Amino acid sequence: MKLFLGFFKLKSSSISSFVLFSYAISLFPFTVYFFATNKCLLMEWEILSASSASMCLSLILDPVGISFSNVVCFISACVMLFSSSYMSSDIFLSRFVALVMMFVLSMNLLVFIPNLAALLIGWDGLGIVSFALVIYYQNTKSLSAGMLTALANRVGDVMLLLSIGFCVTQGHWNVLFMWHSDFSPVLAFCIVVAGMTKSAQIPFSSWLPAAMAAPTPVSALVHSSTLVTAGVFLLIRFFPFLNSFEGFKVGLLFVSVLTLLMAGIGANYEYDLKKVIALSTLSQLGVMMMSLGLGMPFLALFHLYTHALFKAMLFLCAGAIIHNNSNCQDLRQLGNLWNQMPLTISCLNVANLALCGAPFMSGFYSKDLILETSLFSPCSLLMILLIFLATGMTAAYSIRLSIYSLWGHSNHFGMHQNYDEDASITSAIIPLSIVSIFGGKAMQTAVLEFDELIVLPIPYKLLTITVILLGAWIALVLWQSPRISTTGGSKIMSFNSLMWFLAPLSTQPIILVPLTSGGNFFKSLDQGWLELFGGRGIFILSKNTAKINQVFQSKLISSFVMMMTTSAALFVFVVILSYQ
Secondary structure, three states, X not given: OHHHHXXXXXXXXXXXXXXXXXXXXXXXXXXXXXXXXXXXXXXXXXXXXXXXXXXXXXXXXXXXXXXXXXHHHHHHHHHHHHHHHHOOOOXXXXXXXXXXXXXXXXXXXXXXXXXXXXXXXXXXXXXXXXXXXXXOOOOHHHHHHHHHHHHHHHHHHHHHHHXXXXXXXXXXXXXXXXXXXXXXXXXXXXXXXXXXXXXXXOOOOOHHHHHHHOOHHHHXXXXXXXXXXXXXXXXXXXXXXXXXXXXXXXHHHHHHHHHHHHHHHHHOOOOEHHHHHHHHHHHHHHHHHHHHHOOOHHHHHHHHHHHHHHHHHHXXXXXXXXXXXXXXXXXXXXXXXXXXXXXXXXXXXXXXXXXXXXXXXXXHHHHHHHHHHHHHOOOOXXXXXXXXXXXXXXXXXXXXXXXHHHHOOOOOXXXXXXXXXXXXXXXXXXXXXXXXXXXXXXXXXXXXXXXXXXXXXXXXXXXXXXXXXHHHHHHHHHHOXXXXXXXXXXXXXXXXXXXXXXXXXXXXXXXXXHHXXXXXXXXXXXXXXXXXXXXXXXXXXXXXXXXXXXXHHHOHHHHHHHHHHHHHHXXXXXXXXXXX
């Protein structure tokens, strides 16, 4: 009985974490079974049938969907456990938990529904709930970040709606049975743009760092396995259909490599701890899209899983650091954390090593394969150079982050306290760190199969690790004794730190013309011609007429004379008419 009553005294975040852990553990045997047998179950529920048209809700159970749901719910469970400590002082904790659970539900709906029309339930659910979570701390900065996130993602929503319209000629909306029609090229373009907006590829990248205005547990969830991976997942689902178009892979490869490069350069100039990790997410999304551009959808999915696990841990460690340092996110105000928070910093280093692609970490198995595929595939030399340059930058910004916050001189405020004793935080981080170390090898050997044999010379095989070590060495040389930078800076620094000016270009210039034209219309129409000829003009005319009439009627003698004159005129008029 005490245990039963104690369960109801738990926080809502702890209860939801327990539910999600239970779901993830119970789903794991099904994941193994579906991967072992490679089965696919498609279920359709006919909601409405009129004449020859029918409306169905489809559900699919396949290895991709079930494993994705398993990863999402495992990460969400760890994040909710972390939230019970991180958000403990929040008076609206139950509201926060409800929003996060809606977020997880929307992602699961997106994964299990292969019907393009019904897919909108999960797709739009992600968009609406992400807006509510980004503006969770109700201030002007959060609102502007939320509006940027929502409006950038609305472009993708519109493209998905257009693709639903173009599918009408096929007579169905099932993702698995697409065939070619007159609208197929436009349909493919709409789906690719929808995927690019959700996964923040160039030119839709500016909303991803802006979404850091949300609480850190939300950032961990958004940047690991939910919102940003929805676009990659959509393209993986549609890959057999999209792959039949000639320019799809080339265009996607070009955009993804540009995104990868831009995010890598931007992260090396950023001083906000959460934004550095956000830009690293953008960089890894570029790697996933690059894998799709190279024609390897399952390799992209493999990297999506490994990245989701170590990126969630990276965000949770960053959240613990921020929480224990008076909510300070500036790298220049941290330092010497390794002997104050040893467990958190150890897990952060594991996540950093996995992000760089260090050997035998989970990120190594997926990222190394993608880079070797780029060497094996018929890419141009420029693309290869840009890919490996961006890979070196990944190591550089990871080492820079560690030097500033973990190993450098202590730049804390006078009174601060750091500790690793919170059970909710450590019990959320440790499972993720174990999976981040051993998960990559386990997935590669037991789960994912790769048909192609990649044969490369020894120098090419060692190229990836060489580039990573070179990037780390350059970062160590540059940031060995970091200085507090002065205000201002060169134009090149501004160009790189503002994501190639994508952040300002995505906001002010886009709304400038509509705002000014709207203001001019308001002045000329609402406050101009419509004032004269609209309701207000008629009101003023009738008021003036009534005033004149009132003045006229107020003079009794004039009125009497007027009545006599009018009566005489009427009498004369009637007499004349009667004589005629």
